[in-house]
Amino acid sequence: MIVEIKLPEISENVDSGDVVKVLVSTGDTVAVDQPLIELETEKAVFEVPSTAAGVVSEIRANVGDTIKVGDVIARIDTEAARGATKAAPSAEKKPVTAPEKKAAQERAPGPPQPAASGEGENEDNAESLREAVVAVAQEQGAAVPASPTVRRLARELGIEIHRVRGSGAGGRITSDDVHAFAKSIIAGARSGAAPAGAPVSGTRALPDFSRFGAFERTPMSKVRQITAQSMAAAWHAVPHVTQHDEADITALEAARKRYAPRVEAEGGKLTMTSILVKVCASALRRFPDFNASVDVAKSEIIHKQYVNIGIAVDTDRGLLVPVIRDADRKNMTLLSVEVNELAEKARNKHIMPDQLEGGCFTISNLGGIGGVGFTPIVYWPEVAILGVSRASMKPVYDGADFEPRLILPLSLSYDHRLIDGAAAARFLRWVCEAIENPILLSLEG
Ligand code: CAO
Secondary structure: OEEEEEOOOOEOOEOEEEEEEEOOOOOOEEOOOOEEEEEEOOOOEEEEEOOOOEEEEEEOOOOOOEEEOOOEEEEEEOOOOOOOOOOOOOOOOOOOOHHHHHHHHHHOOOOOOOOOOOOOOOHHHHHHHHHHHHHHHHHHOOOOOEOHHHHHHHHHOOOOHHHOOOOOHHHOEOHHHHHHHHHHHHHHHHHOOOOOOOOOHHHOOOOOHHHOOOOOOOOOOHHHHHHHHHHHHHHHHOOEEEEEEEEEOHHHHHHHHHHHHHHHHOOOOOOHHHHHHHHHHHHHHHOHHHOEEEEOOOOEEEEOOOOOEEEOEEEOOEEEOOEEOOHHHOOHHHHHHHHHHHHHHHHOOOOOHHHHOOOOEEEEEOOOOOOOOOOOOOOOOOOEEEEEOOOEEEEEEOOOOEEEEEEEEEEEEEEOOOOOHHHHHHHHHHHHHHHHOOHHHHHOO
């Protein structure tokens, strides 16, 4: 029997992706869950597995194609499948199962959406509001509606997509819009005038490096391109300030070591990161302005009633930020299991786009590598991010003597449009005190 393998539902608001790699050839024997292609969407790069075992009789997806949910990727002859079995689960190739994905979707309240028209507003108002929202989002470098193909075209032309005005429905940017924008830049350059919305520093013409020495050019990976876009956009949209503080984790570290085997028996790893997820989830409940987004177009603040925490994970493809849903409702063992699992999936390309969205606040722990402090970039549309550096022994004066104490440096970057310095200092102090006195989590968290 010939089975058609179609592109399954990816996540909310993502209905297509670009084929980055084709991982099988016609005539190959494939097993269930074996990756067929690598797909890039606006959110992530991930592998799409086969749902049938057999021999590949046809491949419909080619590198560079944009395919939609429901499009046929390959045809598998299941009858010719002698010896093709279910892929053996391994740490390297642990698949994301459909029930896992469904459970994640059911748990997930979904990502924060661009503001839509309020109830009761007439259609004209709704349309102008939508236009205003798109315009502001574009000015701020926020996520803008455009297909991966159009984004790629903009990248190839060295144009920052959020600078382009979309003429399509709901402000969607078309390839004609990108071409028109490119022409306006060329016309502006010829006349010596900078066109409105001309690209900023990142896209300025580079010098001729060969004047200074030898060099080579290598293509940016997809994850690197996405990171470059979202970091530059956040940098332009959010006025950043970073607050630094220190927590004494001497007692916590002893407790972590004591209880680590218990958590390990449940499949988790009790680390500073998973402990901080618990502490920050409680802090977000106590300080709701840190669990918010700014809607500039409506002059409104969106306070979220759910607490989803993103974890920055260093992978060989670059930075990925998987999200732990409802972190405030999970105990530390569960959180430790989930941090471990999501970090593994991110590293092994098994993370799905919907596991990378919907975050309220992000934790970036560089302490396993080193460093005494850094200024993380707020992960827009969130309003704050906690940077964690390496804990080290320091002499702390207790009023009589210097005591050796294990001190953890913490750096909180925040969106100063919404959060003032005093509020940030209070938030971070509370986090430090909760780390030093975990009873605060029960009393106030
Ligand atoms: N201070 C001192 N030691 C620390 C520490 C800290 N802040 N954080 C972790 N460590 C130690 C751990 O205790 C562990 O030591 P042992 O092996 O002796 O137990 C070791 O460092 C490695 O920790 P880990 O990486 O296994 O676990 P983690 O939960 O601490 O980190 C994760 C998980 C996903 C956050 C981490 O692997 C990672 O990817 N970090 C990089 C994040 C990043 O790139 N941020 C930058 C974003 S902006 O570009």
